[in-house]
Each structure stands twice: as C-alpha cells, then as structure tokens.
Amino acid sequence: MILVFIHLIPSKLTQNRAKYGLSAHTLRLPGLRIYVLNKASLINTAQKQRHALSFGPIMSDAIGRIAGTSKITNGAISKDLLTDDGFLLGFNKAVYHTISPGSSLKALTTQAAITFLNRIDTLQLDMEGKCRVSLSAWIRSTILQGTTDAVYGASNPFRDPIIERAWYSFEPGVTSLALRIIPAFATRKTRQARATLVESFTEYFTISYPKGASDFMKARYNHIIRHGITNVRDIAKLEVAGAFSIITNSAPTALWLLYHIFSNPIALKDCRLELAPLIHERSGVCYLDTESVKILCPILHSTLHEVLRYYGVAQSVRAVVEDHKLDNVHLLKKGGLVMMPSTVQHFDQAVWGSDVDCFDHRRFLPMLRNIPTADANISMRTAFRGFGGGQQMCPGRHFAVTEILSLVALMVLRLDIIPVNDGQWPPMDINSAKGSAVIIPDDKLDVYFVLRDRKTWALL
Numbered sequence: 001m002i003l004v005f006i007h008l009i010p011s012k013l014t015q016n017r018a019k020y021g022l023s024a025h026t027l028r029l030p031g032l033r034i035y036v037l038n039k040a041s042l043i044n045t046a047q048k049q050r051h052a053l054s055f056g057p058i059m060s061d062a063i064g065r066i067a068g069t070s071k072i073t074n075g076a077i078s079k080d081l082l083t084d085d086g087f088l089l090g091f092n093k094a095v096y097h098t099i100s101p102g103s104s105l106k107a108l109t110t111q112a113a114i115t116f117l118n119r120i121d122t123l124q125l126d127m128e129g130k131c132r133v134s135l136s137a138w139i140r141s142t143i144l145q146g147t148t149d150a151v152y153g154a155s156n157p158f159r160d161p162i163i164e165r166a167w168y169s170f171e172p173g174v175t176s177l178a179l180r181i182i183p184a185f186a187t188r189k190t191r192q193a194r195a196t197l198v199e200s201f202t203e204y205f206t207i208s209y210p211k212g213a214s215d216f217m218k219a220r221y222n223h224i225i226r227h228g229i230t231n232v233r234d235i236a237k238l239e240v241a242g243a244f245s246i247i248t249n250s251a252p253t254a255l256w257l258l259y260h261i262f263s264n265p266i267a268l269k270d271c272r273l274e275l276a277p278l279i280h281e282r283s284g285v286c287y288l289d290t291e292s293v294k295i296l297c298p299i300l301h302s303t304l305h306e307v308l309r310y311y312g313v314a315q316s317v318r319a320v321v322e323d324h325k326l327d328n329v330h331l332l333k334k335g336g337l338v339m340m341p342s343t344v345q346h347f348d349q350a351v352w353g354s355d356v357d358c359f360d361h362r363r364f365l366p367m368l369r370n371i372p373t374a375d376a377n378i379s380m381r382t383a384f385r386g387f388g389g390g391q392q393m394c395p396g397r398h399f400a401v402t403e404i405l406s407l408v409a410l411m412v413l414r415l416d417i418i419p420v421n422d423g424q425w426p427p428m429d430i431n432s433a434k435g436s437a438v439i440i441p442d443d444k445l446d447v448y449f450v451l452r453d454r455k456t457w458a459l460l
C-alpha cells in the first residue's frame with residue numbers, strides 16, 4: 001500500500017494545483033493519508049525535517065520485495081531506518097564520494113564514453129555509411145552497456161545478451177513487485193527474469209567484487225558487508241534491485257534529448273556549433289573532450305535540463321514517522337506520506353513563464369551561465385526537481401549528466417539521424433513512467449543512422 005503513490009497521475013496533481021492554487025492538500029485513501037506539497041518553500045522546509053519525514057521506511061517496505069532477499073537480510077536492511085547508521089539511509093553517505101566530482105567519477109564517465117564510442121564504431125553500416133535501427137532500442141542498449149561497463153568493469157554481467165534481455169523483462173515489473181497488493185501470479189515473468197539476473201550476479205560476486213569493478217561498486221559492496229549481509233546470493237539480489245536506480249532513468253532521458261535535438265534544426269545547429277571547438281584533430285584522428293561538454297556546451301546542457309523539467313515525474317515521497325506541524329501550519333500525522341511531485345513545480349507558470357507548456361531548449365541558459373541578474377534563476381533552481389531534492393537527492397546525477405551528454409555529443413557530431421518513413425520527425429508518444437523518474441517515450445520510431453564522415457574518432 002505504501003507505494004500506491006506511484007500510480008497517482010502526475011498531470012492530475014498539476015491540474016489540481018492550477019485549479020485550486022493550494023500550497024498543500026491531503027489525499028485520503030483507505031487507511032492512508034498522502035500530503036501533497038505544492039509550494040516550493042514548503043518543500044524546502046519538508047526536506048530539512050529528516051527525523052519526522054523519512055525515506056527509510058519507504059525503501060525498507062519495498063526493497064525486500066523487489067530484491068526477494070531472505071528474512072535475515074531483510075532484518076539487517078530494516079535495522080535503524082531513521083539515521084545514517086542504518087543500511088538504507090547510510091547508503092548514500094557510503095557511496096557518495098565515488099560518484100561526486102573526483103577521480104572515481106572520472107573513471108566511471110570515461111569508461112562509459114569508451115563504450116559509447118565503440119558502439120558507434122561498430123554500427124553495421126551499408127556501403128553508403130547508413131544503418132536502420134529502432135532509436136529507443138539502440139539508445140536503451142547503448143546506455144545500459146555504457147553504464148554497466150563503467151560500474152561493473154570487465155566482468156560486467158550485462159555483456160551477456162541473455163542478461164540484457166532478462167533486464168528488459170525485469171525492469172518494467174519492478175513497481176509491481178514492490179506493491180504488496182499485486183498477487184504473485186501477476187509478477188511471474190518479472191520474478192523469472194530476476195532469477196536469471198540473480199544467477200549471473202551471484203557468479204559476479206563469488207570472489208567478492210571482481211578486479212576492475214568501479215570504486216562505486218566497491219563502496220556499495222563494502223557497505224553491504226559492513227551491515228552484516230554476507231550471503232552471496234542476497235548480495236546479488238540487492239545488486240539487481242539497486243541496479244534499477246543506476247540504469248533506468250538515463251535511457252529515456254537520452255532518448256528525449258536526442259529527439260528534441262534532431263527534430264529541431266535550430267537546436268541541432270546550436271549544439272553542433274558549440275561542440276565543434278571540443279574536437280581536436282591530430283594525424284587524421286578526431287579527439288573529443290567529452291568531460292568538458294557539461295561546462296563548455298551550455299545549450300546542450302540546457303536542453304538536457306529542459307528534458308528533465310518537461311518529462312521528469314519524480315514524486316519524492318517520504319514517510320511521516322512522527323506527528324509534525326510543517327511550517328507551523330500543516331499538521332502531518334504519523335503514518336501518512338508526504339509527496340513532493342516534480343511536475344507541479346516543473347509546470348508552475350509563476351516560475352517558468354507563460355510558455356511553461358512549451359519545450360524550449362534554451363530555457364536553462366541563463367541559469368547554467370549563472371547570470372546573476374534575476375531572482376528567476378533562484379526560483380528555477382528551487383523548482384527544478386529532475387533529480388529530486390534534499391538529503392535524498394539523486395547521488396548519481398553527476399554521472400548521469402556526464403554520461404548522457406557524452407553519448408549525445410558523440411551522436412550529434414558523428415551522425416545524422418533520419419526517421420525512416422519520410423524523413424520527418426513524428427510527434428513522440430508517451431508510453432508511461434513505470435516507476436522511473438522520467439516518462440518513457442514510445443518505442444516505435446525507426447530511424448537511419450548516417451555517418452557524417454569516415455574519420456577515426458577517439459576520446460581526449
């Protein structure tokens with residue numbers, strides 16, 4: 001029941017905010033109150049109430065069911081749910097240094113970019129330098145391989161096509177696994193896929209973590225061991241469950257980003273122009289400095305932010321663990337949930353202006369260039385919740401942004417992408433969010449990848 005929020009429709013919450021203008025309201029479901037926070041300042045206050053409003057109980061409720069771990073392990077996970085000494089809330093602290101700016105993050109993003117470069121180099125091109133692909137399937141697989149090569153190293157289980165396929169069966173069913181009310185027979189396919197993944201990760205962890213695993217992977221493993229979880233099968237199960245947050249959101253984000261760049265000639269020209277100085281050509285090889293894209297390509301970076309504003313649907317849910325009067329006004333009763341839907345913030349006209357419903361690839365330029373002129377920048381920063389906020393803000397955001405920008409930069413520079421039917425980009429339908437923080441686009445679009453040149457490319 002506690003995860004029922006996943007099925008609340010974000011657009012409905014945005015409509016309610018527009019219609020009633022309430023800074024907060026309560027949704028009453030049988031046996032559960034959900035406090036929806038609409039006002040940015042209230043959200044800020046809520047995020048600081050770490051003792052009264054906690055993410056721990058929500059995760060502990062879900063993780064055992066998603067992972068399928070043993071009772072003993074579930075006991076270790078649920079010990080001390082409210083402080084950083086516990087397994088769940090301590091997790092971010094334990095891994096943060098490996099995915100924030102520094103040498104460990106650089107190793108991750110470099111490895112991901114190497115895989116991306118390799119995927120483009122090994123496209124099955126015809127004589128004209130062209131190949132036909134399903135855009136979403138190609139992006140999904142490329143992001144999956146790049147991300148997991150970086151995290152798991154040379155023994156990456158996802159290099160096996162059977163494991164990659166198992167992931168695609170598992171991923172859409174994760175939310176159903178987490179929900180107590182869904183009967184076991186309805187999740188049979190998901191559990192079968194999970195068993196295949198667990199088998200493979202059990203092998204991976206048989207010798208603790210294999211040589212070449214990232215610092216991020218090592219920190220995750222050490223955190224698990226430190227909390228007394230030593231059963232290798234349970235470690236594998238926790239990794240399969242944990243991989244959901246590592247893998248799931250980057251592919252739809254990259255796909256929307258490519259779609260909005262290639263379907264808009266102005267955006268494509270803007271991005272190619274600002275990427276051009278990052279190419280260093282020596283002895284016939286084009287070296288691309290992917291690490292600098294985030295800083296030196298503000299239009300591309302702005303387009304990524306706009307994707308996360310426009311399609312971000314994270315709900316940022318916290319459990320109310322003791323009665324609390326938020327801002328001395330709103331009484332939150334123990335046992336309820338607090339929800340801070342990003343869509344309400346992302347479509348607030350007062351922050352984004354009258355064109356809030358339009359996709360504007362340059363919208364975040366002033367914020368990213370840090371033009372100190374306007375309060376507008378401050379309200380945008382507060383209202384932007386693509387990676388959530390507060391203590392539980394996505395710890396993988398630096399990795400995600402750099403890897404997505406690297407892949408898209410390589411594609412923008414090296415390929416033309418042309419929809420197969422008549423070369424025109426159709427409107428991209430929305431599929432659903434399926435528990436992810438970003439809406440998943442429809443997967444029906446077939447395109448031609450056409451190489452723009454026959455040069456050799458490498459990373460700087």
Ligand code: HEM
Pocket residue numbers: 055091092099245246247249250253308314315316317385386387388389390391392393394395396397399400401437438
């Ligand atoms: C575009 C890609 C991504 C998006 C949009 C995204 C978004 C989010 C959001 C909205 C949350 C919840 C924050 C909250 O509740 O307030 C979250 C949590 C999390 N994300 Fe990401 N994420 C992305 C990529 C990644 C990557 C690549 C990693 C790992 C390297 C990662 C690791 C995590 C983890 C571990 C959590 C749970 C945090 C916790 O338990 O406190 N994410 N992410």
